Amino acid sequence: xxxxxxxxxxxxxxxxxxxxxxxxxxxxxxxxxxxxxxxxxxxxxxxxxxxxxxxxxxxxxxxxxxxxxxxxxxxxxxxxxxxxxxxxxxxxxxxxxxxxxxxxxxxxxxxxxxxxxxxxxxxxxxxxxxxxxxxxxxxxxxxxxxxxxxxxxxxxxxxxxxxxxxxxxxxxxxxxxxxxxxxxxxxxxxxxxxxxxxxxxxxxxxxxxxxxxxxxxxxxxxxxx
Amino acid sequence: xxxxxxxxxxxxxxxxxxxxxxxxxxxxxxxxxxxxxxxxxxxxxxxxxxxxxxxxxxxxxxxxxxxxxxxxxxxxxxxxxxxxxxxxxxxxxxxxxxxxxxxxxxxxxxxxxxxxxxxxxxxxxxxxxxxxxxxxxxxxxxxxxxxxxxxxxxxxxxxxxxxxxxxxxxxxxxxxxxxxxxxxxxxxxxxxxxxxxxxxxxxxxxxxxxxxxxxxxxxxxxxxxxxxxxxxxxxxxxxxxxxxxxxxxxxxxxxxxxxxxxxxxxxxxxxxxxxxxxxxxxxxxxxxxxxxxxxxxxxxx
Numbered sequence: 069x070x071x072x073x074x075x076x077x078x079x080x081x082x083x084x085x086x087x088x089x090x091x092x093x094x095x096x097x098x099x100x101x102x103x104x105x106x107x108x109x110x111x112x113x114x115x116x117x118x119x120x121x122x123x124x125x126x127x128x129x130x131x132x133x134x135x136x137x138x139x140x141x142x143x144x145x146x147x148x149x150x151x152x153x154x155x156x157x158x159x160x161x162x163x164x165x166x167x168x169x170x171x172x173x174x175x176x177x178x179x180x181x182x183x184x185x186x187x188x189x190x191x192x193x194x195x196x197x198x199x200x201x202x203x204x205x206x207x208x209x210x211x212x213x214x215x216x217x218x219x220x221x222x223x224x225x226x227x228x229x230x231x232x233x234x235x236x237x238x239x240x241x242x243x244x245x246x247x248x249x250x251x252x253x254x255x256x257x258x259x260x261x262x263x264x265x266x267x268x269x270x271x272x273x274x275x276x277x278x279x280x281x282x283x284x285x286x287x288x289x290x291x292x293x
Numbered sequence: 294x295x296x297x298x299x300x301x302x303x304x305x306x307x308x309x310x311x312x313x314x315x316x317x318x319x320x321x322x323x324x325x326x327x328x329x330x331x332x333x334x335x336x337x338x339x340x341x342x343x344x345x346x347x348x349x350x351x352x353x354x355x356x357x358x359x360x361x362x363x364x365x366x367x368x369x370x371x372x373x374x375x376x377x378x379x380x381x382x383x384x385x386x387x388x389x390x391x392x393x394x395x396x397x398x399x400x401x402x403x404x405x406x407x408x409x410x411x412x413x414x415x416x417x418x419x420x421x422x423x424x425x426x427x428x429x430x431x432x433x434x435x436x437x438x439x440x441x442x443x444x445x446x447x448x449x450x451x452x453x454x455x456x457x458x459x460x461x462x463x464x465x466x467x468x469x470x471x472x473x474x475x476x477x478x479x480x481x482x483x484x485x486x487x488x489x490x491x492x493x494x495x496x497x498x499x500x501x502x503x504x505x506x507x508x509x510x511x512x513x514x515x516x517x518x519x520x521x522x523x524x525x526x527x528x529x530x531x532x533x534x535x536x537x538x539x540x541x542x543x544x545x546x547x548x549x550x551x552x553x554x555x556x557x558x559x560x561x562x563x564x565x566x567x568x569x570x571x572x573x574x575x576x577x578x579x580x581x582x583x584x585x586x587x588x589x590x591x592x593x594x
Contacts, residue, residue, distance in 0.1 A: 118505070138594060139510040146508035156503045160316040172310045173509035217507065 075124035088286040097251045098258040102281035108260035116148045117141040149218030153230035157202035164198045170221045192216045208239035225256040315517045321489040328485040329529025337537025343471025344563045350464035363423035367447035379445040388432030395422045483581040490585035515586035526578030530571040
């Protein structure tokens with residue numbers, strides 16, 4: 069599904085990530101940990117084609133990203149839902165249109181998926197906030213809206229970058245429950261976080277694999293997690 | 294991001310939802326509208342000037358190619374003999390279709406704008422004028438002058454070239470300048486639209502990042518901007534062209550033969566050019582925005 073083979077990434081003359089090999093199997097649940105600035109976000113960006121590896125190979129759905137055009141990468145990205153810490157919404161559009169954005173840009177009629185959209189907003193608990201603009205949402209609501217947007221195309225993989233970074237414990241548990249539910253539906257999940265509590269809570273519910281970026285390399289995390 | 298006809302057609306296809314993803318941009322919208330308005334207004338004038346100059350150049354050119362005048366300035370007793378001799382020479386000159394001595398009434402009509410209709414022309418020692426009509430190829434003026442010098446020495450050939458040629462050259466140059474102005478205006482419009490599109494794209498870097506995150510192709514992102522700018526340019530140009538036409542109607546008109554200044558109007562096929570101004574402005578904006586979008590999206594990748 070997502071394969072990295074001896075991947076390295078350099079920027080501004082310095083190597084940020086090196087010799088990374090990973091095979092993300094369908095339906096798996098991965099956590100990615102590491103100190104701030106260790107390259108977790110960069111790693112995730114390599115996993116959804118937003119960045120090109122400077123060495124090695126990244127294969128998304130059996131296709132080497134290096135040989136793909138930007139438009140081809142965009143099409144592949146529709147199979148990958150991404151949730152960012154800062155959510156990244158279009159602030160001039162209401163929540164419903166933001167959530168339906170992947171459908172809009174892929175040429176599908178969000179009106180046709182209206183029932184799904186309502187269902188999805190109900191699933192993330194945002195039915196009453198459908199017409200609100202993103203700046204009017206709380207941190208937790210924004211994360212849940214971002215999750216709804218990430219899954220509206222029914223992607224095979226969901227990548228989340230510090231999804232609980234700006235929300236309280238209770239809300240992060242609620243978000244985790246949604247992600248675990250998606251994993252049980254067969255979706256592959258990878259979450260970059262340094263929230264150890266979140267990792268422990270997830271381990272109590274599903275089988276997870278915890279990876280750590282340390283000294284620019286990818287390692288399996290210890291048993292303490 | 295390639296640009297073929299299918300992609301271009303898709304980019305221009307109205308898509309309300311796609312258009313909504315780009316937030317409204319007041320400043321660049323007004324800038325593009327105003328630029329297209331002002332430039333189209335100027336293009337109407339440049340076009341009218343160019344077309345009028347073209348008409349004058351063509352008319353004068355045709356007249357020059359088809360007619361010339363022979364003047365017999367001889368003592369009263371010799372005018373008839375010299376005129377007869379000159380006509381004989383002219384009738385046997387290749388390239389001359391017809392040669393005819395003007396009557397007294399015709400000569401009076403020629404002088405009446407200056408001296409009035411009741412001029413006692415019979416009492417004046419006026420030269421006899423012979424009107425020459427030429428073939429399309431014309432005649433050999435130098436050869437004719439030599440023959441006239443031998444057989445009708447009082448005859449002076451005026452082939453109009455001396456004073457018509459510089460005017461025709463000036464009119465032709467004015468026409469060229471008109472088209473050059475139109476080209477410059479189109480280039481300036483493209484530059485302004487490119488700047489405005491660059492500003493809009495740079496201001497929307499976050500929007501572009503979000504669209505890419507959710508799987509938007511570059512063509513889709515560029516289309517949202519291209520449609521907006523092309524439509525603004527089209528609207529501004531339509532109003533500018535309309536205003537230009539109204540302004541042209543205010544310019545006082547004179548006779549067709551009076552020249553450029555009193556003939557600054559759009560006629561016949563010229564209207565096709567005028568009607569093409571708004572769509573061509575839209576096309577210029579389309580290409581300029583497409584170019585700007587391509588560069589900005591490449592930089593942001």
